[in-house]
Structure formats: structure tokens, C-alpha cells
Amino acid sequence: MAFPGEAELVTLITPVTQSCGLDIEGVKVTRAGRKSVVGIFVDSDIRPDLDLLEQVSQEVSMLLDAAEERGEVNLGAGYTLEVSTPGVDAPLTLPRHWRRNRGRLVELLEDGQKSTWRVGALSPDETAVVLVRPVKKDLEMRVLEFSENVRAVVEIEFSNPPAAETELTGLDYDQALTWQEDNK
Incomplete structure (x- = not known):
């Protein structure tokens, strides 16, 4: 069970974000010793509010926990999940x-x-x-x-x-x- 790369995480969480009408704008994984931080940046044509971001966070967290239990991914001794929008300083690329x-x-x-x-x-x-x-x-x-x-x-x-x-x-x-x- 390997530490997942960004592409693997995108593949794993895309069904959740799509079901909420969101596009994944980026995923950033930062390892800090045995722990890690998983940052997921999402957006849509209608700006996601905090309630939707919380819903996505909960669903992705359950998904990642279940994938860890099945031995499909290993996020370390513990991980922190952060779900947010990219912010106004993100370049317009698409x-x-x-x-x-x-x-x-x-x-x-x-x-x-x-x-x-x-x-x-x-x-x-x-x-x-x-x-x-x-x-x-x-x-x-x-x-x-x-x-x-x-x-x-x-x-x-x-x-x-x-x-x-x-x-x-x-x-x-x-x-x-x-x-x-x-x-x-």
C-alpha cells in the first residue's frame, strides 16, 4: 500500500466532486514526517459556499478512510484534509x-x-x-x-x-x- 500521488487522488475523489457539481482545480499532498496534509481545490460556475465545501470534505474524508481500510492507499499515521477553492491569486489557465x-x-x-x-x-x-x-x-x-x-x-x-x-x-x-x- 503506497502513498498516493496527486493523479491517483484525483481519480479517487472525482466521483464525489462531480456528484456535487464541482471541478477539481488541483490537489496538493504535503508529507510532514509520518503525517500528511491533503489539500483539494474545487470550483464551479456557481461559487461553492462553505456548506458545500463542508459536505465535500466529509464525503472525501469518508472515501479516503475507506480506501485506507481496504489497503488501497496509505496517507501515513494520520492526515489532515483541507477542501477549499483555489483563491483569486490562482492563474486563469482553462x-x-x-x-x-x-x-x-x-x-x-x-x-x-x-x-x-x-x-x-x-x-x-x-x-x-x-x-x-x-x-x-x-x-x-x-x-x-x-x-x-x-x-x-x-x-x-x-x-x-x-x-x-x-x-x-x-x-x-x-x-x-x-x-x-x-x-x-
């Missing part, structure tokens, strides 16, 4: 991350240059996203292809976004492209 942060500000790092944009609609095939930002007294829109080498992280915003930006990020993808063409 189309679902962009969809879940529509309307929010993101900081892009491209070729060593930082810029701040507001997230709009995903393309229908989920290969690109519309981004909007103010430029002087106007708005600039661009389409970011996910194949581009860009790092993006959500920016914390303490005020309501400007109405014009909210209106543009609320357009669907084709409407946004039409707006962009009309405002060249």
Missing part, C-alpha cells in the same frame, strides 16, 4: 476559469509587459475570450486566443466597474466582435 470570472479585472503578463483588462465573453468553441479596457476616454477591445503565451490573474476590485465596461463585457462573443469592428 476556458472555464475565464468564464467564471466574466466581468472581473485580470492582469495579463505578456512578453514581460503587464496590462489590465476586464473579462468578456468566451468564443463559442472556448478557444478565445473578449477583453475590454479603458483607453483615454474610449474603450479598447481585443480577443485573446488561449494559444497565446499569456499569464492572467484576477485583480481585486473594491468598487463597481464602469457601466460602459460592464455593458461591453455583457455582450455575447459575436456581438462583441461586431462592436469591435464598428468601433475601429
Whole structure:
């Protein structure tokens, strides 16, 4: 009975997270001597609340305990289970991350240059996203292809976004492209 790797844990807990409507965003196992900490990061299109995270934690804990009793995994002399969301500092790496942060500000790092944009609609095939930002007294829109080498992280915003930006990020993808063409 070996200490499970992250991939093995994902396979083991996926039925629980899927039944709760959650995606696994990451698993981190930290061994501390004979004990270990198992961190599971989950999210969904509707932000999970604390009750749902507690439910997932209880179900995953029962699942891991049962797997240990059957001799399928060994988490050490004892383990601590932590179930949470990835947090706002997690990079946006998948189309679902962009969809879940529509309307929010993101900081892009491209070729060593930082810029701040507001997230709009995903393309229908989920290969690109519309981004909007103010430029002087106007708005600039661009389409970011996910194949581009860009790092993006959500920016914390303490005020309501400007109405014009909210209106543009609320357009669907084709409407946004039409707006962009009309405002060249």
C-alpha cells in the first residue's frame, strides 16, 4: 500500500466532486514526517459556499478512510484534509476559469509587459475570450486566443466597474466582435 500521488487522488475523489457539481482545480499532498496534509481545490460556475465545501470534505474524508481500510492507499499515521477553492491569486489557465470570472479585472503578463483588462465573453468553441479596457476616454477591445503565451490573474476590485465596461463585457462573443469592428 503506497502513498498516493496527486493523479491517483484525483481519480479517487472525482466521483464525489462531480456528484456535487464541482471541478477539481488541483490537489496538493504535503508529507510532514509520518503525517500528511491533503489539500483539494474545487470550483464551479456557481461559487461553492462553505456548506458545500463542508459536505465535500466529509464525503472525501469518508472515501479516503475507506480506501485506507481496504489497503488501497496509505496517507501515513494520520492526515489532515483541507477542501477549499483555489483563491483569486490562482492563474486563469482553462476556458472555464475565464468564464467564471466574466466581468472581473485580470492582469495579463505578456512578453514581460503587464496590462489590465476586464473579462468578456468566451468564443463559442472556448478557444478565445473578449477583453475590454479603458483607453483615454474610449474603450479598447481585443480577443485573446488561449494559444497565446499569456499569464492572467484576477485583480481585486473594491468598487463597481464602469457601466460602459460592464455593458461591453455583457455582450455575447459575436456581438462583441461586431462592436469591435464598428468601433475601429
